[in-house]
Amino acid sequence: MNEPSNHQTLNHAAYGNGRILGLVAPTSAIEWLCMPRFDSPSVFARLLDIEKGGTFRIDHASGPCTGQMGYIQNTNVVRTVFERGEEKWEVIDFAPRIPAGLGVRVPIEIARLVRPLAGEPRLVVEFDPRPDYGRAVPRIRQTTNGLSVAGFGTPLHLATSVPTAYITSRTPFVLTRPHWFVLSYGTRDSLPTLASVNHDLERTVAGWRQWARSCALPFFAPELVLRSALCLKLHAYHDTGAIVAATTTSIPEAMGTPRTWDYRYCWLRDSAFIVEALRRLAQLWEGEQFIRYLRDVAEVGPLQPCYGVGGERDLQEVMLPHLAGFNGNGFVRIGNAAFVQRQHDLWGELILCLQTLLTDQRIVHDEADGYYPLIRRLVEEAIAAAPLPDTSIWEFRSILKNYTFSRAMCWVAIQRGATLAERFGDWETARRWHGIANQEQQTILQHGYSTEKGYFTQALNGVHPDASALLLSTIGLVDARDPRFTSTVEAYQRLLVSNGLMLRYKNEDDFGDTTSAFTICSFWWAEALALAGRLDEAIAVFDRVAQYANPVGLFSEDIDPASGMLLGNFPQAYTHVGLIHAAMTISEFLEVRDGRVRAWT
Secondary structure, eight states, X not given: OOOXXXXXXXXXXXXXXXXXXXXXXXXXXXXXXXXXXXTSOEEEOTTTOTTTSOEEEEEETTBOOOOEEEEOTTSSOEEEEEXXXXXXXXXXXXXXXXXXXXXXXXXXXXXXXXXXXXXXXXXXXXXXXXXXXXXSOOEEEEETTEEEEESSSOXXXXXXXXXXXXXXXXXXXXXXXXXXXXXXXXXXXSOOOHHHHHHHHHHHHHHHHXXXXXXXXXXXXXXXXXXXXXXXXXXXXXXXXXXXXXXXXXXXXXXXXXXXXXXXXXXXXHHHHHHHHHHHTTOOHHHHHHHHHHHHHHHHSSOOSEEOTTOOOOOOOEEOTTSOOGGGOOOOEESOGGGGOOOTTHHHHHHHHHHHHHTOTTOOOTTGGGGHHHHHHHHHHHHHHTTSOBOTTTTOSSXXXXXXXXXXXXXXXXXXXXXXXXXXXXXXXXXXXXXXHHHHHHHHHHHSEETTTTEEOSBTTOOOOOGGGGGTTTTTSSOTTSHHHHHHXXXXXXXXXXXXXXXXXXXXBTTBOOOSEEHHHHHHHHHHHHHTTOHHHHHHHHHHXXXXXXXXXXXXXXXXXXXXOEESSSXXXXXHHHHHHHHHHHHHHHHHHHTOOSTTO
């Protein structure tokens, strides 16, 4: 059994239920948990400060140890097995997600089961909540039914079968029978028991497996795709339909830099990509919920790139200098200044999302007509925004240009919007939009591709390569076998790839040079190769990038090409979207090439 070190790596498992979203390490330490929402202040944040962040872990009395961690198959329930000499025990972590009719019951609580497997291990519990990102000093008091945590506006209660005096004094106890812990936000209807916790575990496992069973998986990399789908599901907020970009804040894109951001919010762009990835896997509920959320936030005022999970518009960015940061990196932020940016690709992603969901024959839309005013608004806004500079998909903070990808996504909004206008019988508007879309397409192809450089450039009439151009074939702007696109793929392999991983771009941004590979870009690369007919190369790229998954199959935002270290917020939904799309596309081409059919294979 390995002894844990203070050097932090992103080897955690994420778990949740739609209201809870936390990270547990192989040491059993819960190192990230916010309550009562995904974007609430943290209760445990050891990930961002080993000393001040707070944690909840179950150690051996002789000292901490690291276990073998994995998910119970086809679930988001985490099981970690520990050994110390002849002693062996397991810790099971889950957030109850109980099937109830056509829905689920999702309390704001986490549960932990500790079970002996061999011998009689002596364990000790460290229950050290540090609410409000470690800024609050909680009052932990013994109650009739456990421990209450109060004094900071977030009422928590820990119910447990372990004597509370052992927890507050960190007194070791002998594990001769199963013990349980349930940490709840607010009051609970009834006191947990071992039987009720076991029942919730069984129903949660069954519920996740029921969800997994309905996924339409590809032939290629089905296990990775399913884990990615389960990860994406964790990021969908049950109450509103918002989907957050990642679980965490402030894991740096590159160590020793201020490239730290808070991704616990709903980026409309990321959400649209997530919805489409899940739709390709036959998961539709998340998309239906998201477009309702989109309609709700759109009614409030002008659309912005990101929102709180409750639709909050003001996400003021604040630094937390009292926290040391991931591995001492510093620069811990909450909030995100992107909420005030102009990101013109937004309209394209939203129209694509609306088009695919409103035209999917599996969904009955009793209120489909109610979305047409929103569609008209989005398309007209895209027409107005197309020629204007913006901050791009990469959210440059001060470098405004007419970015090629942003302009292409405005074209998508107009072109697909015209198709939707026809569907709604608005023929005059459809004709006007089709005409504008044709002009926009010609402008992008003429000014977004550099014949001198031999690739699509980051901005119109520009010179820099940008990995977002690898998506131009998937949105239909240019055919994947068009020489302009194939030459772009070739050039990007020379210009943007480092140690087999693709960077977003190499030109300086607001913070200087960028050194980390943005993981989704490598999956875009794999998909672009497949679409261009270079299937074996696509598989090689996919397999190479897939090897960087952490031990439980999760990805962060970035990879350091030099060390292979996972960096950036974790788990990053966007990365798992890229994996799903690449795997699905590769699989479809493999089926055609190898003459496979769905029946009996």
